[in-house]
Amino acid sequence: MNGDHRMIRQPSRRSALGLMGAIPVAGALPAALTSRGRTPRELAPGGEYDEYIAALAAKDEFSGTILLAHRGETVLARAYGMADKARSIPNRVGTIFNLASASKPFTALAIMQLVARDKVKLHETLGTYLDGFPPESAGHVTVHQMLTHTCGLGDFQLDQEYQDNAETWTTEATTMDGIMAAVRRTPPKYTPGTRYEYSSSGIAVLGAIVARVSGQSYYDYVREHIFTPAGMTRTDFFDKPRWEKDARFAHPYWHDQAGRPIDGLHRPPPPLPSGHRGFAPYIGNPGGGGFSTAGDLVRLDRALRRGRLLDAAYTELFMTLKHPTPPASPSVQVTGSAYGLIATMYDHRWLAGHGGSMVAGGTTNWTIYRDLHWTGVILTNYSKTDIRSIMNRERSFVTRYATRPSRE
Structure with missing residues (x-):
């Protein structure tokens, strides 16, 4: 409006x-x-x-x-x-x-912008862009699989060290470093590409790829290349103190x-x-x-x-179905992952x-x-x-x- x-x-x-x-x-x-x-x-x-x-x-x-x-x-x-x-x-x-x-689609959209600029390849593996991951992840998990939740990386929010320390992270940088450390500690739960399992870790890793490839922090990239050109003046990764105090x-x-x-x-x-805990972190990811x-x-x-x-071509690629999953309603003919979106007929x-x-x-x-x-x-x-x-x-x-x- x-x-x-x-x-x-x-x-x-x-x-x-x-x-x-x-x-x-x-x-x-x-x-x-x-x-x-x-x-x-x-x-x-x-x-x-x-x-x-x-x-x-x-x-x-x-x-x-x-x-x-x-x-x-x-x-x-x-x-x-x-x-x-x-x-x-x-x-x-x-x-x-x-x-x-x-x-999550903000992150996927950022990746697709870099794909369109030939800076990221959908078929390339995680290890092409980031260091320090176990070989099972670095050499086998692809950008496509992370976008479609078929990468097997699971959910960093269930990592015990993340749960013990996340409330102490009070900057964008420490938040990203802590999350990546949690993902690096865990090898894939299943062979990448063999099945669908919703993965917050996979999308978080894509954010780290955005930062590495663009030379900006993840947060600055989405502000400059998504929120600003879209005219989204009240959209951001705001911190917890502002969330608590700002009447908006x-x-x-x-x-x-x-x-x-x-x-x-x-x-x-x-x-x-x-196992998910209900604390509100200092900032999102x-x-x-x-x-x-x-x-x-x-x-x-x-x-x-x-x-x-x-x-138009990359918008279509971003939004169309890639990996179907069983529909939960008779009104739904097909549903599943697009690239960081859920596509449903x-x-x-x-x-x-x-x-x-x-x-x-x-x-x-x-x-x-x-x-x-x-x-x-x-x-x-x-x-x-x-x-x-x-x-x-x-x-x-x-x-x-x-x-x-x-x-x-």
Whole structure:
């Protein structure tokens, strides 16, 4: 959404209770035009999707921001709940959220820019660009495999030394050095290229390759070559002190056994059964933890479609399916890894995007509806929000209604 120009709609009788204690906001923009008519009523303010989110917020099952855009123009934007309960700061459409793993595509996009410039080769191995890795990794794990989560490198966040020391790292450099040390300690879990297994370590290593090849820090590279040309003015890898103190940021909330929301920045939750701990690190990394807003993620889509970040051929290479995995829904014909993105054919329409979740609280997802020219963003700061159900509802509504004009 452009700027902070907003309007409040009059609630329908159905959603009036949902507005109690919440702050619903819609972009004050003319309805975007679809290819066959005006915005479908079901996707506009007051439509089915809008009412669905309002009902969740009324039950305190949603806290955050949702946004739908068509051809880069906001159609529907809503914000509910509190960004910082202790200071009574509400979530707004422009609130900045920690994306968790939904920022992984920033790293993949940086790699693809270097591939397009002939600085990185998709078939080359990790050891071509970085030193100090075990032979099983250095000589066999390729850039392609790290982009598609078929590299076998696992998750550095489960490394004991990482868990013991990460909270003491207070610079971008010490964060990257510590993560790379954790990855170097661990050989691949399986023969690279033989199967899919989600790997934060693989994406983190790609960030280190970006730094080595470009001569810039990973963080400076993505700021200069992705965030700035895309016009993403509220997107960055912000540090924890700013996250805690700046009123523009949403604090993460997990829920205790009694269902009470707990600020994950001030009190981390118990570790998950997987071994993941809930502390918030000083700063994010190439594998996740970048911050953004709903509007900035729409700007990323717009920049990709307009060739500001990659030319058309490399944008297609970036976004198309490379390694299919079993679909979890009958509405999904095929899904799997693109290059740092998840590519999905939903109801016979191609989608690309990524989601993320934090143990400390909050889940996120952004989706590019490639052949419909729509963008959907869901950013929450509640651990108990069922983002998968919201995501499926968004996809169902967009693919069903965006292909026909609204009823007048």
